[in-house]
Amino acid sequence: MPYLENLQLENQRVLVRVDFNVPFDKEGKISDYSRIEAVLPTLHILLEAKAKVILMSHRGRPKGEKNAEMSLAPVANGLSEVIGREVKFASDCVGAVAEKAVSELQAGDILLLENLRFYAEEEKGEREFAAKLAKLGDVYVNDAFGTAHRAHASTAVIAEFFEHKAFGECMRSEVESVNKVLYNSEKPTVAIVGGAKVSSKITILKNLLPQVDHIIIGGGMAYTFAKAKGGDIGNSLVEEDYLDLANEILQEAKSNGVEIHLPIDSVNADAFSNDAQINISSIMSVPQGFMGLDIGPKSIKHFHNVLSFSRTILWNGPMGVFEMSNFANGTREIGEAVAEATEKGAFSLVGGGDSVAAVKQFDLDDRVSYVSTGGGAMLEYLEGKVLPGIAAMG
Ligand code: AMP
Numbered sequence: 292m293p294y295l296e297n298l299q300l301e302n303q304r305v306l307v308r309v310d311f312n313v314p315f316d317k318e319g320k321i322s323d324y325s326r327i328e329a330v331l332p333t334l335h336i337l338l339e340a341k342a343k344v345i346l347m348s349h350r351g352r353p354k355g356e357k358n359a360e361m362s363l364a365p366v367a368n369g370l371s372e373v374i375g376r377e378v379k380f381a382s383d384c385v386g387a388v389a390e391k392a393v394s395e396l397q398a399g400d401i402l403l404l405e406n407l408r409f410y411a412e413e414e415k416g417e418r419e420f421a422a423k424l425a426k427l428g429d430v431y432v433n434d435a436f437g438t439a440h441r442a443h444a445s446t447a448v449i450a451e452f453f454e455h456k457a458f459g460e461c462m463r464s465e466v467e468s469v470n471k472v473l474y475n476s477e478k479p480t481v482a483i484v485g486g487a488k489v490s491s492k493i494t495i496l497k498n499l500l501p502q503v504d505h506i507i508i509g510g511g512m513a514y515t516f517a518k519a520k521g522g523d524i525g526n527s528l529v530e531e532d533y534l535d536l537a538n539e540i541l542q543e544a545k546s547n548g549v550e551i552h553l554p555i556d557s558v559n560a561d562a563f564s565n566d567a568q569i570n571i572s573s574i575m576s577v578p579q580g581f582m583g584l585d586i587g588p589k590s591i592k593h594f595h596n597v598l599s600f601s602r603t604i605l606w607n608g609p610m611g612v613f614e615m616s617n618f619a620n621g622t623r624e625i626g627e628a629v630a631e632a633t634e635k636g637a638f639s640l641v642g643g644g645d646s647v648a649a650v651k652q653f654d655l656d657d658r659v660s661y662v663s664t665g666g667g668a669m670l671e672y673l674e675g676k677v678l679p680g681i682a683a684m685g
Contacts, residue, residue: 292466293457293684295333298430300340302398306428307333307459308445310437310664311348311366311403321369323651326437329664333434333459334374334401343396345427346370346403347384347445349438355411367403378403385410385423393427413444420444425452434459436466437665439680440672447683456684461664466681468640468661469672473502476603477638483594483625485510486608486644489533495607495643496540498675500547505601507552507594509586509610509621513574516541516553522575525559526582552597556587558611558618565615585611586621598628604639606659607673609649622646623653630658643669 309330316322330346337344351361367380377400381392384404392402404427407413412420421444425431431453433439438446439462450456458466472480480503484492489512499506508516514527519537544551557574559581560567571587572578586594598604606629610621626649633639641650642663650656663669668678 292463292681294463295336295432295457295459298455298457300337300342300430303342303429303455304345304393304396304427305337305342305430305432306345306347306424307337307432308435308438308449309346309348309459310435311346311363311370312350312437313366313369315365319365321365324369324373325662326664327366327370327373329461330434330459331374333432333461336460337432338399338401341398342430343393343398344401345393345396346401347407347424348403348435349408349413350406351408353406353408355408355414357409361406361408363403363406370401370403374401376401381405385420385427389427407443407445414441416442416444416448418444418448421448422452425449428453429455431456432459433680433684434461435680436462436663436668438668439665439678440668440676442679442683447679450683458681458684464661465663465665465669468663469642469669471638472603472605472640473673476502478603479504479601480603481505481507481597481601481605483507483509483604483606483629484608485512485610485622485646487511487528489515489530489537492608493533493536493540494674495670497543498673499605500540500543500549503549503605505550505552505597506544507597507625509554509590509594509625510608512608513554513586514557514577514583517574520553520575523577524574524583525577525579527557527559527577528582552594554586554590555593556589557583558585558587558621560584560618563612565617567617569617584615585618591621591624594625595628598625598632599635601632602637604629604632604637605673606639606641606646607643607670609645613645613649613652622649626650626653626655630655633659643673
């Protein structure tokens, strides 16, 4: 993969695709700076090399229309606070306004362009729109792992207009981390797969089977596996259409020499509510009228044990309904076990979906090796798909 060190950057107009689709709170303040912070390593390299930095991103889903509520202007201010220097802002991402703003840049300046998705052409991946963007730079850098699974104008189509192009440092660490887990791992490798549904994780499970030694399954999807094995799961979440596939996965694991660890016990509730009545049972015999919303203490102990001798860990998806305090314990404890294994020298990657929210909620993000910034992109990478944003640079 081409990286920044392969490029001549001094005085060059470097057009960088970033993922500044950051969340805002009700008062209109940025509530999580992770995606801004993720781009800092790239920015430091570009500034040190005295490049003219032009950043482009999307924010939200404006569906091809200008929408002040989805402007990137407040993100320019947020970046400026984080990086401690001025960040200029152009109120359009193409055309005269953008071109003028770019022409006024000095070496070492940073400019953020307005939301790319104010143009429908961006998501349609239109070549002409990509050409208009490409006019703004001499060099193209893709540092937006979060949108690498989209074949949009600024993430993929644009690459063909540049002779000089590279991946940024955020993209580099995302790809290197996941490759380390999938293809270059120190054994034993453990994948923890949780979340609501088997249907959304089935491709990941299949893709992981040849790569890992153990798979821990938790969350809502565990109940489909329990039912497939003949268990009584009460009112727990189940995907009847996936019972056969669940059995197939169990068989395939056996023939691949992969140990699948299902929960032993389940924390059950008589309603999907934090105020519900609770009991604990074997996952194979959830009482009538109850639904399983978290893994129980025996499961935690067993999973903890598996994780304690692991050298590489991938974590995708929570162990229970961690958004409700009464069903957060399993996810918190497994997070703690991942952190402890990391402290003993294992490499741990948390990525793709709600497990990232969980490690943040439980303050574990600094105790694991790598937390991915790209939800959907990480899921597709784990599924074994070629991401258009990566393929386009080849
Ligand atoms: P996913 O986006 O597929 O990773 O699923 C994450 C969601 O799964 C979270 O919102 C959890 O609350 C939910 N979840 C986890 N365990 C269960 C469960 N036992 N029953 C229902 N939903 C669950």
